[in-house]
Amino acid sequence: MLQDALSDFAAPLAPTESLREQIENQLSARIVAGEIPPGHVLTVPRLATDFGVSATPVREAMLNLTRRGFLNPIRNRGFAVTEVSQDELNELCEVRMLLEAPPMRRIAGTLDDGVVAELRALADRIVEAGRAGLFAEFLAADTAFHLRVLAQAGNRTLLDVVRELRQQTRLVGLAHLVETDALVPTALEHAQLVDLLVAGDGEGAEALMRRHIGHVGGVWSGRDER
Incomplete structure (x- = not known):
């Protein structure tokens, strides 16, 4: 399953950017490229584990991606990747x-x-x-x-x-x-x-x-x- 493979693209995070920026950049790139398809649901706890960080920068990245139109929040489930027609x-x-x-x-x-x-x-x-x-x-x-x-x-x-x-x-x-x-x-x-x-x-x-x-x-x- 894709969710099981998310850790494969969670590249090491560098100190030159904030954790939120790095997570947001990695996720947005893979959404844009189609590696994470429209409709797929991402969760903060799982991504925090994959990136080896606390939930806070992951949640901040997800909220910013929502503002940019990449994700839609789903109550009690996580964030679904949006589709561009x-x-x-x-x-x-x-x-x-x-x-x-x-x-x-x-x-x-x-x-x-x-x-x-x-x-x-x-x-x-x-x-x-x-x-x-x-x-x-x-x-x-x-x-x-x-x-x-x-x-x-x-x-x-x-x-x-x-x-x-x-x-x-x-x-x-x-x-x-x-x-x-x-x-x-x-x-x-x-x-x-x-x-x-x-x-x-x-x-x-x-x-x-x-x-x-x-x-x-x-x-x-x-x-x-x-």
Whole structure:
């Protein structure tokens, strides 16, 4: 049963983040990736045992995930993983394309060497984590990459809106893609985007960003994009 296997992904907690943050990040990554499916019920006592911590940081993490829309509390039972419909995913994709793709034309050819080096390192980390099936690391590096790129547009409000939209996204096909090695080609698109931006190809960068975001409602969610 999945509940019996939860300890398999309860990775050691590091002192650099609060316990609540680490637990929340690990759980949200596995919910997003589909390792913990919609409808599954998580309980504070069991997770506290799996993570080797007290109930307090686990409960705080679960309540925050509830506020973010990942969980629904069930009286006297625990927290059930919520589901995001295909229509909701399609709407998220559409909004993200409208917000994230057009700025690629404006920032193409403007990135300094420091930003380029940072983006290439993140792009490499995304591929490595994807190959290893390390979903928390994959999603963290992916989020950092996209927000770093978008930050070059110089619009903090845009950045905040996109950050919030990403927190609502589910990519329930990631776990299956790792098993079939199909995640790597889409992960490599990050490096391709950097190449286009460095070359000053704004049109190409915008087109790639649209295609890349389209995976959210496609292969990353277990659906055939054809």
